[in-house]
Amino acid sequence: MEAATTTAAKMETNSTSLVTVLSSAHGRQRRLERNIGKRDLQAAIKYGTREPGHPCPRTGERRWRYTFADVVYVTDEEGRKEITSWPAPGCGIDVEKVLITPEMRANHKEALGSIAKKANWTSHTVVVVDQSGSMRKTDVADGVMRADAVWAALALDFVGQQLRVGEAKAATDVFSLIGMRGHGEVLLHQRPVDWILYNDLIDLLRVSTPSGPGNYVPALDKAENLLMSNQCGSCALLLMFLSDGRPGDNVAGGSALTHWQAACCVKALASRFRRRLTVGAIAFGPPGEEFGTLQAIAEVSKEHGSDGHFIAAPLCAHALSKAFTSLSSTLSNTRTELTDVNGSRQRTVRDVPREPSGALDDEMLTESWFLYVRPITITRWGPQGWESEPLERKRVAMKKQVFGVGAERLVRKFRLVSEHGAFVGPKLVAKETQFIGDLSNEDLKAFHSIFCKTQTQAQMLATQFNDAVSSLPGTAWSAAQIQFLECSVYMVHDQNLGRIGLLVEKMLDPQRYKKWKSKNGSVESQADLEPAAMPRNTNFGSASSNNDNSNSNSNSSNSNNNNSSNNDDQDGDGSADLRPIDNNSNNNSNNKNSNAQFDLADVPQAFSHFTYRHSNRKMLVCDLQGALDSSKSPPVFELTDPVIHYSSVTGRAQVYGRRDKGRAGIIEFFSTHQCSELCRQLNRRFLPTSRGQPLYIYPSLSQSNNNNNFNNDF
Template identity: 40%
Template structure:
């Protein structure tokens, strides 16, 4: 009979080893001599089975102790050129932080409690954390081609003081090996002071202040409450001081910052970590708290979730070309879309009739034209609750009314406003100005496209492409402050559709990340590549002229217009985006085409709104000609990665960008 001593039972409980595992180890495991008892010299046996080591007395019936063998993670074999290329990439990204697409600061609690051995397959909690970060944060992103090649990581170890272990290291297999090597000689000790770690993290993020397209994540991992002490008589608490640090970072970085906190221990108080995530969310960035107990599998899932969140932010910023307003999110309730709005009621509407004027952007003078309302319009009303939102805008229903407060006409409007609180209304008007300028430019290109397609195709029933007219209602709010709302025609929400995005996505075809080799990445970053094939698998924005999935040129092909009409209306938006690039002599590409196809008119009409225009002449880090969604040559390259020429492209004689 197998007897467990008190120490043995405690160790099994701590290390999550079941009694059945111990019995199996004695029956089926490999038996070898163990180290004799240091106190008495008594014989001991060592049984190894299923990654578990079990120590017994000389009779093999009394349990002395047990432990799980540590998981062995092998480093990635690298050549000297691999290492040198990593260093060259780090120098380039450090010299110009604006090139970075993401920066993650890892804060790892290395206080004395992280020596605890209660994680299956690992000697200590610290070992489990470092192995999981290497495998599930670094390795998984490399394996899944989630990276652009310009993603960097910094590491802080939290004890009584905060130690910056490394700073802005590119995510490569070299970094994977660095993390594994560091874990072998870094030992937990002392206390875990949160505030010093936060201040160190904030100093690391300082270089990202001016790079609006860089996604940021603070990944804060601890096995307990903070050890910080506050001087007697102070009105502050540790929690309040931490809140100040988080709010400061949120003010600087807004929605591009994710604060992810992980509690990694069983039956510990993680209220501070939870509050940290709540404070981050309330301050306008993304806060996520996850509890992993003392389980490596749960820790792996937590890190994977935070990695996915970072990837979403990185994709959004790449798509938008900016970070969004740095500040507090507006708190607006939502409601479902109301088709029939016949009456105004003070409970459901904000009503405006003081100082109301209609403003239209005039590109000839580069300023707004102001017009008084024309009878019978006496004012307008906006629903208090929004029915939709995007990354930057909240969308409301809007109606005009007469002097008797009766809703006018059958036409309905939508009002678009910023998702963020603006202290300066002039900034909001700049926000509306960019929208109007971009939509008007796209509208001019659409008119030229319609003419050329009708001329070349010899068919007057080709669908037309139009962009909605837009204007701004300026008005005095309840505090007599002049404000403005962007207004345009209401489209049929049941038929609303996006045909392509500004990140290369196409309706029906997901824009999957591509693996770009290191030579191509270095070409983009103007780094001299060191020879010798690299094992790195990084994904980066492709430069124009690289291989793209575009069909060959069909300028001379004979295409039957009637057969085109019978095939796929979705070809027209894709061909329009392609056409805008070559019609503008490779300066502009209009994309992010969304709206409705009106089949009730002849010819059918695509009514689009809120497009993006990529301008190839944008300088890195400079002002974007068409605002925040203008991704320049990177956006153009992403379009051509997924574009496949169709019959409309062939009618228009459009070449691929390689020609």
């Protein structure tokens, strides 16, 4: 019996091999790229399902399409010459569709009615997915086709994740999809983000067949039309552009012209929508592939006021998932910024022209500046609230075009003006709201008060931090300082808006301006650090109720406030005094850390951690941005526009403004924070000994790396 079976198998194999198929150079290349053998093609012609294929685009000759063993083959009209082949869509991936209930269908119908009114939109995501022939390659893990990996991740990790956590609302959040082939093809047009959309993406996984070139410019033109279709200033926008290689556009000017055209298209969008627009350029290709145009798309969007991201996902499904999840989070943050404090309505962004990137500074007053004359008043935020300041000049000027855009405010160049029209004094910037609704506030200084309060509180903690760092062993001569800019509010009369308030502060060097922590939590320009050192329940270096007797008398009033949850929201700024540092003990030659060296890049993150400990875990100052002035001795981090997360026991929210996420913001910081040696030195605690000298206790690395201790800090 076995012999008969073996003989039959051999006959079957021989019979298949007798099928003669002539291979073309193109067909052989595609089979090699997609891991398809010649014998598989012969078997498909003998046993596969045959149906008419698309005719030859050049000659119009008929072709046959064979499907067998999850692979599709295309031959000439006689079935004798191989044209091309590819894995069947969905091969190797099985994603179940969601069962759509009658209630879901009713909600979908209602959502379609809601998004018909574009004023209801809170977000619009436009996704461009490469559907060129190279997306048929099966070089993703487990032999998955590139296109299939993209559809699965887009459904599961972008749309599905938003629906599972409740971030997306079908009645207000809109999704559009473009397939990038020879011409941009709109596959899904302005659809509600719901489970029906999720299922539509699964359908694309099962039926989509990439083919032809991937032309960037036509796809970007389609994306531009979709994004421009709703210009309401309260709608957050996300453009995701995914490709596995360089543009396939065949234009007379070559790749350089395509590169320029793509950059110009994104430049126009970024200049129009600025911070409301996030651009995610995702490179889903092998290492070494040319992604210069994708990188340019991300860079030009940042240069013109939008939030640009170039994300490399080198044929890795996990990296692709992280890319979609990260961009989804960014969209959620933008949507939150555009929602008022009560969460009841969207906020409309002002349409203000932006200054071209790299524009030269004017040396004197020109037509591109607003000139303000008396009456001008100046106030500064002090311990008792607003305090008046003397006016040095009778005239001031503000650039008409926007210099920068933040989460809440527009930034323009600002100068004092002499009677002859010349600029005098240092370069300044003026910050004002970017939302139309805030312009109607009767208290013209109310919008700026929370920023002044936040910056003043941050400076109080910075002064304590500078003292603490200078007192560490061996650091006094080189300790970098943290300094937040002083700010004033100028009240001027604008011809169009009437009486307005402008928050004015020193202008930092744009070439050196940076953030010391990016949105995804990574620390920029930081030295090599030890693994994350999460704070623990032991109160290292903070003013707590466990102070020794020598300190408890002098700080009794602060101790009472800090230990009473009833007083949580009555303590004003929530700050706590530092314990006095014994300088004599710091000079002890037996201290093992006396020769510790700190990198300058460690300072900002150490400061953030310090503010949490030394405010008795009530607040954390983060989102540090500004410029490092290395010309001073010691060097100074000049910072502006910080965020303070305030943890309120009684439930007060946004004590320090809209960006104050409270305890959630503190947790988010520590989830990515890595303690440097400077951090560990500052967060030490000391116990009194019988000789009156403090005994230093430092966090051990083994304890610091235990993430289970993280929640004990709250």
